[in-house]
Amino acid sequence: xxxxxxxxxxxxxxxxxxxxxxxxxxxxxxxxxxxxxxxxxxxxxxxxxxxxxxxxxxxxxxxxxxxxxxxxxxxxxxxxxxxxxxxxxxxxxxxxxxxxxxxxxxxxxxxxxxxxxxxxxxxxxxxxxxxxxxxxxxxxxxxxxxxxxxxxxxxxxxxxxxxxxxxxxxxxxxxxxxxxxxxxxxxxxxxxxxxxxxxxxxxxxxxxxxxxxxxxxxxxxxxxxxxxxxxxxxxxxxxxxxxxxxxxxxxxxxxxxxxxxxxxxxxxxxxxxxxxxxxxxx
Numbered sequence: 001x002x003x004x005x006x007x008x009x010x011x012x013x014x015x016x017x018x019x020x021x022x023x024x025x026x027x028x029x030x031x032x033x034x035x036x037x038x039x040x041x042x043x044x045x046x047x048x049x050x051x052x053x054x055x056x057x058x059x060x061x062x063x064x065x066x067x068x069x070x071x072x073x074x075x076x077x078x079x080x081x082x083x084x085x086x087x088x089x090x091x092x093x094x095x096x097x098x099x100x101x102x103x104x105x106x107x108x109x110x111x112x113x114x115x116x117x118x119x120x121x122x123x124x125x126x127x128x129x130x131x132x133x134x135x136x137x138x139x140x141x142x143x144x145x146x147x148x149x150x151x152x153x154x155x156x157x158x159x160x161x162x163x164x165x166x167x168x169x170x171x172x173x174x175x176x177x178x179x180x181x182x183x184x185x186x187x188x189x190x191x192x193x194x195x196x197x198x199x200x201x202x203x204x205x206x207x208x209x210x211x212x213x214x215x216x217x218x219x220x221x222x223x224x225x226x227x228x229x230x231x232x233x234x235x236x237x238x239x240x241x242x243x244x245x246x247x248x249x250x251x252x253x254x255x256x257x258x259x260x261x262x263x264x265x266x267x268x269x270x271x272x273x274x275x276x277x278x279x280x281x282x
Contacts (some may be wrong), residue, residue, distance in 0.1 A: 002093065003179055005056065010086040013067035017087065018057045020048035027093050030057040031084065033102020033127070034198045035162065036185055037063050040101070043265025044272070051273055053097075058087055060104070062197025075204035077130070077213045080113040090117045095120035097276055101261050102126055103201055106133075106213075121279045123222045123272050125260050130213040132239035133232075140235030147209070152202040159195040175230050175256025188248035220247045222275040224268060226256035249275070 002023060008015045018038045028048055030041040038057035045055035061067050061083055062075060069075075072224040084107060088096050096143045100108030103232045105127035111120045127133065152158050163169045168189045172182040189195050221244050241248055251271050256264050 002091070005030050005087070005090060008087045008090055010081075010083055011105060013061065013069065013083075014085070015061070015067050015083065016059045016064045019054070020045060021053060021054040022052055023056065025049075025052050025054035026041045026097065026276075027054045027056055027089065027099040028099060028276075029084065030055055030102035031060065031107055032057065032063075032103030033096070033100075033104045033133070035168075035195065035200065036102075036187055037188060039184060040181070044099075044261050044269045047266060047269030048272070050229070051078055051269075053273075053276075056087070056091065056096075058084070060084075060107070062200050063194060065194075068193060068197045072203045073207045075200040077106065077110050077204075078114070078208075080107045081114060082234040084111050085115055085118055094248055097121045097123070097272070099123040099272060100125065100127075102258070103198075108129055108214045109116050109217060110215075112217045112219050113213075116218050117140055119219050121220045121222070121275055123224065123275055125224045125268065126229060126258055128218065128223065128225075128232070128236045128240045129243040130210075131243050133236050134210065134214075135239045136233065136236035139239075140233055142233050142236050145231055145233055146228075149202055149205070152199050153206070156198070158199055159192050162189055162199075163192040165190060175259070176228060177259045181259060204269065214243075217244045218246050220275070220279045221249075222271065223250045224253065224260060224271055225246070225250065225259075226253040226258065226260055226264075228255055229258040230256050247278075251265065 005017050005019045032040045037059045041057045048055045098108050105124040109129050112122045165186050169182055169186045260268055
């Protein structure tokens with residue numbers, strides 16, 4: 001039946017992990033985005049547990065207190081993907097169902113492309129394949145939507161601002177985050193080193209070789225996007241199929257903000273479970 005995982009150690013970094021649900025259930029690994037942590041998956045995970053699945057949600061690099069290297073280069077996407085690969089290896093349960101939201105989706109895309117043997121199904125929430133995202137930068141208004149990615153390159157100013165509760169709450173609520181979830185995330189953003197860790201994912205982008213994240217995905221893939229997302233436009237999502245060489249499906253949630261796991265956890269869990277069931281029938 002295996003053992004619960006509370007931490008994963010890789011390259012001297014220790015990652016905190018929430019491992020819940022039936023210990024003998026098929027593992028579903030849930031990757032959070034910015035500026036959240038593993039708790040953002042609580043609503044989805046509860047539905048997965050009820051369906052018999054084991055949900056494993058790590059606090060990723062920069063978010064776990066003992067996994068916050070100082071150099072920007074240590075937050076490049078392939079490092080983030082390798083962290084999750086180490087978690088899957090420690091599970092020792094074969095390929096997993098991999099789900100990621102926001103930056104967690106970017107990590108999931110890269111891992112699925114680099115290590116398809118570790119991933120049985122992929123569910124990307126809100127954020128499309130990195131190559132599709134880059135393509136949309138020059139073919140749509142996505143560059144304007146992503147202005148904050150440039151602003152986050154500034155030193156110390158973003159973390160100082162975002163660690164002020166009134167500022168971070170206003171930012172989250174303006175983008176559609178629900179009050180209870182915004183309060184949860186604002187509380188953790190009061191820890192400035194934690195905010196800096198998340199910002200370093202953005203700050204590592206200029207140091208990243210784009211070719212390291214442009215591989216095609218060859219595992220069954222579900223993309224879940226919402227039409228009230230202020231950060232990701234439809235053009236980025238529509239470019240996805242050219243980078244998936246496997247069964248692919250897009251589900252669009254009407255009237256839902258960027259924060260799908262918090263705003264629509266039951267619907268998202270239903271989509272994940274249906275995607276897993278579809279894979280079994282292939």
